[in-house]
Amino acid sequence: MSELTRDAVAHLAGLARIDLSDAELDRMVGELGVILESVAAVQQAGTEGVEPMSHPLPLINVHRPDVARPSLTPQEALSGAPAVDEQRFSVPRILDED
Amino acid sequence: MTTELITSTAAELAGLLAAGSVSAREVTAAHLDRATAVDEAVRAYLHVDAEGALAAADEVDRRRAAGEPLHALAGVPVAVKDVVVTRGLPTTAGSRILQGWVPPYDATIVTRLRAAGMPILGKTNMDEFAMGSSTEHSAYGPTHNPWDLDRIPGGSGGGSAAAVASFQAPLAIGTDTGGSIRQPASVTGTVGTKPTYGGVSRYGLIAMASSLDQAGPCTRTVLDAALLHEVIAGHDPMDSTSIDAPVPPVVEAARRADVSGMRIGIVRELTGEGYQPGVQRRFDEAVQHLIDAGAEVVEVSCPSFTHALAAYYLVMPSEVSSNLAKFDAMRYGLRVLPEGIDDPSAEQVMAATRDAGFGDEVKRRIILGTYALSSGYYDAYYGSAQKVRRLIADDFAAAFERADVLVSPTSPTTAFPLGAKLADPLSMYMQDIATIPANLAGVPGLSLPSGLADEDGLPAGFQILAPATRDERLYAVGAALEARLTAAWGGQLLAKAPALQAISTKEA
Numbered sequence: 001m002s003e004l005t006r007d008a009v010a011h012l013a014g015l016a017r018i019d020l021s022d023a024e025l026d027r028m029v030g031e032l033g034v035i036l037e038s039v040a041a042v043q044q045a046g047t048e049g050v051e052p053m054s055h056p057l058p059l060i061n062v063h064r065p066d067v068a069r070p071s072l073t074p075q076e077a078l079s080g081a082p083a084v085d086e087q088r089f090s091v092p093r094i095l096d097e098d
Numbered sequence: 099m100t101t102e103l104i105t106s107t108a109a110e111l112a113g114l115l116a117a118g119s120v121s122a123r124e125v126t127a128a129h130l131d132r133a134t135a136v137d138e139a140v141r142a143y144l145h146v147d148a149e150g151a152l153a154a155a156d157e158v159d160r161r162r163a164a165g166e167p168l169h170a171l172a173g174v175p176v177a178v179k180d181v182v183v184t185r186g187l188p189t190t191a192g193s194r195i196l197q198g199w200v201p202p203y204d205a206t207i208v209t210r211l212r213a214a215g216m217p218i219l220g221k222t223n224m225d226e227f228a229m230g231s232s233t234e235h236s237a238y239g240p241t242h243n244p245w246d247l248d249r250i251p252g253g254s255g256g257g258s259a260a261a262v263a264s265f266q267a268p269l270a271i272g273t274d275t276g277g278s279i280r281q282p283a284s285v286t287g288t289v290g291t292k293p294t295y296g297g298v299s300r301y302g303l304i305a306m307a308s309s310l311d312q313a314g315p316c317t318r319t320v321l322d323a324a325l326l327h328e329v330i331a332g333h334d335p336m337d338s339t340s341i342d343a344p345v346p347p348v349v350e351a352a353r354r355a356d357v358s359g360m361r362i363g364i365v366r367e368l369t370g371e372g373y374q375p376g377v378q379r380r381f382d383e384a385v386q387h388l389i390d391a392g393a394e395v396v397e398v399s400c401p402s403f404t405h406a407l408a409a410y411y412l413v414m415p416s417e418v419s420s421n422l423a424k425f426d427a428m429r430y431g432l433r434v435l436p437e438g439i440d441d442p443s444a445e446q447v448m449a450a451t452r453d454a455g456f457g458d459e460v461k462r463r464i465i466l467g468t469y470a471l472s473s474g475y476y477d478a479y480y481g482s483a484q485k486v487r488r489l490i491a492d493d494f495a496a497a498f499e500r501a502d503v504l505v506s507p508t509s510p511t512t513a514f515p516l517g518a519k520l521a522d523p524l525s526m527y528m529q530d531i532a533t534i535p536a537n538l539a540g541v542p543g544l545s546l547p548s549g550l551a552d553e554d555g556l557p558a559g560f561q562i563l564a565p566a567t568r569d570e571r572l573y574a575v576g577a578a579l580e581a582r583l584t585a586a587w588g589g590q591l592l593a594k595a596p597a598l599q600a601i602s603t604k605e606a
Contacts, residue, residue: 009465016419016468017426018461019436019449031462031523036469038524041408043478047485054484055309055339056295056491056540056566062338076202080430091428092444 004033103128104265108174108322111268115173118162122155122173126217129175133219133266136598141241142251142261144180145188146220151175154217161215171325172215177267179258180221181228182313183302184208191304192224192236192254195425195432195455205302206337207271207313207330214329219267222257226457227422228278228306230254231529234520235459242516243286245556245595249513252282252529258316259286264598269326270316275306276410277509277533279314280545284508284559287547287591289323289576290316292533294566295540296341298327299334307417308339310410310537318592320546320576324352327569341567351570355577358392362575363501367403368532374511376551377558381507384548384560387582388505388575396501400493403535405486407527410534412470412483419467422460427451462523491539498565503575506532508545508559536563544572546580547591557591 006029013020013028020028074087083090103111103125114120130148137143158173178184181191183201185208190196204212211218225235233241233256241256243249244264251260258270259282272279274292283290291314298313305311315326331345364385369378389395426448427433436442436450456464470479497504509529519526536543541563548560560579564571584590 004469008469012465012468012472013461014449015472016464017423017445017449017452018456018464019446019453020461021453024453024458024461027458028462028465032466032469034524035411035462035466039408039411039479039483041405042412042482042486045402045405045409045482045486045489047482047489050485050488052481052484053488053491056538057339057341059339064335072202079202080199082427082431082433089429092442092447094444096443 004029004036104132106268107319108171108268108317108325109319111174112170116170122158122217123152125173126151126155126175126219129219129267136264137266139242139247139598140244140260140264140266141239142222142257142264142266143177143220144190144192144223144238144257147187147218150187151217151219154212154215158215169214169329171329173217174268175217175219176211176326177219177222177258177261177270178208178211179255179270179272180224181273181304182208182271183304184218184221187218187221189221189304190238191228192226192238193455193457193460194237195451197237197432199430203302206299206334208302210330216329222255222261222270224257225254226460227304228254228273228275229418229459229463231277231281231526232516232519233257234516235457237457240516243513244598245287245513249515249556250285252285252509252513254278255282255316259283259288259290262316262318263288263592263595268318269322271313271330272316273303273311273313274537275310275414276537277530279316280533280543280559280561281509281529283316283545285513285557287557287595288316288318289320289544289546290314291323291327291544291572292536292542293327293331293569294341294542296339297345297542297567297569298331299337299340301334301336305421307414308421309417310414312537318590320573320580321349321352323544324348324573343567346567346569348570348573352573352577354574355581357388357575357578360393360503360575361501362388362393362395363398363497363504364395365403365497365504365506366397366399367401368506372510372531373507374551374553376553377507377509377511380548380551380558381560384579384583385505387579391578391582398497398500398504400490400497400535402486402489402493406490406535406538407531409483409486409490410538411466411527412479413487413538415463415467416470416480417467418463419471422464425452425455431455459523487538490535494535494539494541503571504563506561508532508561512551512554512556512558532561541566542569542572544576546576547583549583549587549591550594
């Protein structure tokens with residue numbers, strides 16, 4: 001099993017878009033290491049040739065009739081937004097500078 | 099009268115209401131008064147909606163007076179876990195990131211509660227996004243166990259279990275991803291059911307792990323659980339994983355309470371070592387009660403269950419990391435601007451918000467899931483876990499060839515002191531060792547009290563598991579066992595709980 005380094009945790013936090021502080025990172029490295037060591041037991045379970053199971057129900061392609069039905073009004077959809085402008089979600093800039 | 103109302107079962111309240119001997123307003127007000135009196139100590143509720151609950155009760159009273167046909171539970175109030183969205187009522191899932199959010203729609207189960215005329219008393223406390231076994235991961239502080247206020251009420255649905263156990267609600271809604279209905283029931287001396295996966299709509303549940311989550315009833319009796327189960331269950335086109343079949347005959351099974359000729363399987367891997375002696379002793383006695391009631395007991399082995407916890411802590415965080423990506427500070431919830439950055443980007447705002455809005459346990463699971471799903475590790479972690487999941491489902495299938503239901507202690511211990519396991523996530527995870535296999539396989543499970551452990555005088559739980567879509571078996575066995583145990587105790591186990599000090603003068 002690969003060692004989970006501080007740099008690796010920082011990278012993962014970046015991927016998950018969580019701006020961890022240095023103190024949080026320090027703590028998280030140790031905690032995640034212990035948990036990972038424990039869950040790595042799945043690799044010893046003798047699963048060769050076993051079909052993976054992603055879901056308890058063997059459902060495929062559940063469809064509903066393609067008919068219009070009531071949905072949220074624009075006001076309702078925007079009601080919890082941190083910022084709103086002209087009936088739209090107002091967001092910070094999405095492109096990096098330079 | 100007020101005391102009698104709050105200690106009545108939902109079935110009894112339904113009878114009183116139908117007979118006209120009490121009004122829905124009186125029943126609802128009695129529970130709201132109880133919450134005012136004791137919830138400062140218990141902290142089961144994050145939000146109490148007295149006005150809305152009383153208005154719903156008045157409407158039921160008006161309709162009853164007009165002679166309109168009503169649902170059997172019309173006027174019986176209910177508390178709802180805060181992970182279930184409620185139109186017009188704050189819904190936080192116990193997280194800072196959703197503080198103050200008021201959903202613009204109702205979950206399907208809430209629509210069904212409202213349609214049945216059940217006043218919603220309020221929203222109950224929980225571990226943040228249902229991640230935890232003690233309610234201590236709530237951003238709004240822990241709930242306290244009514245049996246001992248210095249102990250945990252279980253989790254994640256500690257609020258729903260404590261509300262029911264402290265007579266602040268006759269019924270509550272919980273959700274169970276790895277044991278969050280059953281383990282709180284176990285440590286508070288109450289009843290809780292995780293239905294078959296797909297049996298109850300997940301539309302409007304704030305998802306933790308979509309292939310594991312399932313909502314269900316939290317109550318004080320097995321019959322009450324069946325009654326609430328019947329209200330919320332059934333096919334919902336808004337949930338593509340909802341089972342399109344009639345609801346299993348749970349109420350009928352609870353009323354019949356018959357186990358004669360049933361084969362009860364004791365799961366070897368879920369007893370003995372690791373279980374608190376008093377919990378194990380109450381379990382053994384309960385099994386003997388079932389034998390006395392005419393059941394046959396067999397021992398079954400489910401060897402893959404020893405890997406269930408490991409598989410769960412890969413499958414669940416993987417789904418968590420995906421499901422919680424929607425908390426992006428753009429469409430709802432908290433938005434925090436990073437410090438020291440002029441004109442931050444959306445990505446920087448998202449990262450700052452998620453750091454400020456999520457608690458430690460949520461961050462741990464998101465990062466663990468991100469790791470398990472990342473390229474290079476996917477096969478070793480998430481892939482292996484999915485295969486173990488299949489082995490667990492196969493073990494269940496083989497065991498149900500030999501037994502009609504499987505049984506075990508629900509939680510390996512009684513309620514532990516607040517703070518005892520906070521610094522050790524793994525020991526917290528162990529609380530769900532016996533409840534997790536059911537979620538991985540999608541089979542239904544019920545926990546009911548088995549008695550008080552000798553060493554600490556705290557409630558222990560008895561778990562019953564049934565094959566998928568055979569939820570009625572949980573209620574047949576549960577009700578039969580409950581009848582024998584309450585006869586042996588001379589009444590409900592909760593009657594032995596210490597009286598809570600009323601803080602308000604209303605009830606003094």
